[in-house]
Amino acid sequence: MASFQKRGKTWQYTISRYVDGKLKPIRKGGFRTKKEAMEAAAEVEYMLKKGMVMQVKDVGFAEYFENWAHLYKNGKHKNTFKRYLNSVETVKQYFKDIPIQKITRQTYQEFLNWYGEGRSKETVRKLNTHIRSCVKDAIDDGLITIDFTRKAEFNASKQPKKSSEKHLNFMDSLRLYRYLMKKVKTANTNTPHLLLLALVSGMRYGELVGLTRDCFDFENNTIYIYRAWDYKDGEGFIDLKNTSSERRIGIDPMVMKIFKEHFENNQPTYNGIVFFRPTKSKTLTSEAANKALKKMLDELNIETKISMHGLRHTHASVLLYKGVSIQSVSKRLGHASIETTYDYYTHIIKELEERDEKVAVNLYAVNV
Structure with a gap:
């Protein structure tokens, strides 16, 4: 049987309980109202009746x-x-x-x-x-009985980026693509190569800088992604984010031709890493890549400023815009499940649904 006491501005419940013939009550306070304390006590009593062992000792x-x-x-x-x-x-x-x-x-x-x-x-x-x-x-584990995270509200003072600010639209992405295709021919570093490959592949940054020459299949114009690089600490190759991340994806033939020529004109680097840098991280840092990307967007007068991860979002968004199925996009990105893809690109999917709805409504209109 539970009893309830008001302690200051909050309520506490006490449930009588005997363990091995000794009185060992269960107490918990901090409830705003007596009703909340009663609901919590009822939950504990129910679990005790089911034979669940409750931990009385406090654990930080x-x-x-x-x-x-x-x-x-x-x-x-x-x-x-x-x-x-x-x-x-x-x-x-x-x-x-x-x-x-x-x-x-x-x-x-x-x-x-x-x-x-x-x-x-x-x-x-x-x-x-x-x-x-x-x-x-x-x-x-019997430490607590109530899920105190239930119905939590996510209040925040900083406004998140709008969906449109996380990726480039098709026309801006096309302008960036054409710019990078020219830039790779005159640049004295392979940074433009990295940005170009990010745009046409949708790979994660760790996957990009973890690429080695053996990943490139120039005969079939594909890249095999089977590991990533620890670009933050420079500790070497690491596992991919999930099992679905190991994948083989098709790449723009013109882009593959650029990389083939790049490999022919440059000697292999440390461990064959394509985007090697003689620094602690052993590769181009994400900060340096973001800085280079921002500079190029400024030169193109593209208002939407995105990061390297924004190129991944751009790739996926353009694929969806072009009518590629959500299943294929999910597989190409290496998402753990299609639900992840839905969560990230709900805004794009809704826009396409509205467009498809117009097509459905006017399906036979031209023949009337």
């Missing part, structure tokens, strides 16, 4: 989250694991030694609001995704 939220990340996410792609560790540091900074049992939906929402200052809603959402996975396991 940050401590549990960090252990959980190392246990379940260490096998993820290196960059993905780093993002989880960044989320752990954020939780440490805010919650410090506060037990996970003491966190309520209200205190968690206050945390998200704090984190959202100066950040976009998408950034807040990604942090919540990491924490929500951890919290679900904490419930399964």
Whole structure:
């Protein structure tokens, strides 16, 4: 049987429980209303009736989250694991030694609001995704009974980029393509080659700088993507983001011809890396590539300023615009699932649906 007490401005529940003949009650406070405390207590009592063992001893939220990340996410792609560790540091900074049992939906929402200052809603959402996975396991482990991430609001002070600002439209991408096709013939570095290949392939940056000469099949005009390069720390080749990322994609024959001539006129570099640089990272950094891209967009008077990752979005968006199926785009990009492609390019898909709807409505109009 549960009892309820008001402590200051919040409510606490106490559930009587005997373990091995000794009284070991379960208490939790911090609820805004008595109703919230009663709902939480009812959930605990229900789980106790089902025979679930409840952990009474407090466990620090940050401590549990960090252990959980190392246990379940260490096998993820290196960059993905780093993002989880960044989320752990954020939780440490805010919650410090506060037990996970003491966190309520209200205190968690206050945390998200704090984190959202100066950040976009998408950034807040990604942090919540990491924490929500951890919290679900904490419930399964019997540490807590309530998912305090449920119905969380992603408030943020920084406006995210508009969908149109993340990629170039078809005409601007065509102008950039023609510009790069000329630039590769006169440039004294292979940076234009990198930008050109990014535009026509849609590869991730790590995949691009991880390319070696053996990846290029000039007979069939394809590139085999089977590993990436750790361009941030320069520690060598790393696994691709997911199993679907290993793929063979067709490339513009004229672009392949440019690379064939480039290889014939230049000696192989360190490990055969195509975009090698004699620096700590061993390759062209993403910062340098973004800077070069921005300069070219300025020279072309293209108002939309995108990053290297924006070239990947541009490639996918143009494919969809040209009528390529979402399944084929997903496979070409190396997405883990088609749902990922839908999430990233919903804005483009909606535009195409509106265009297709007009075609459907006027399907037989010309024959009337």
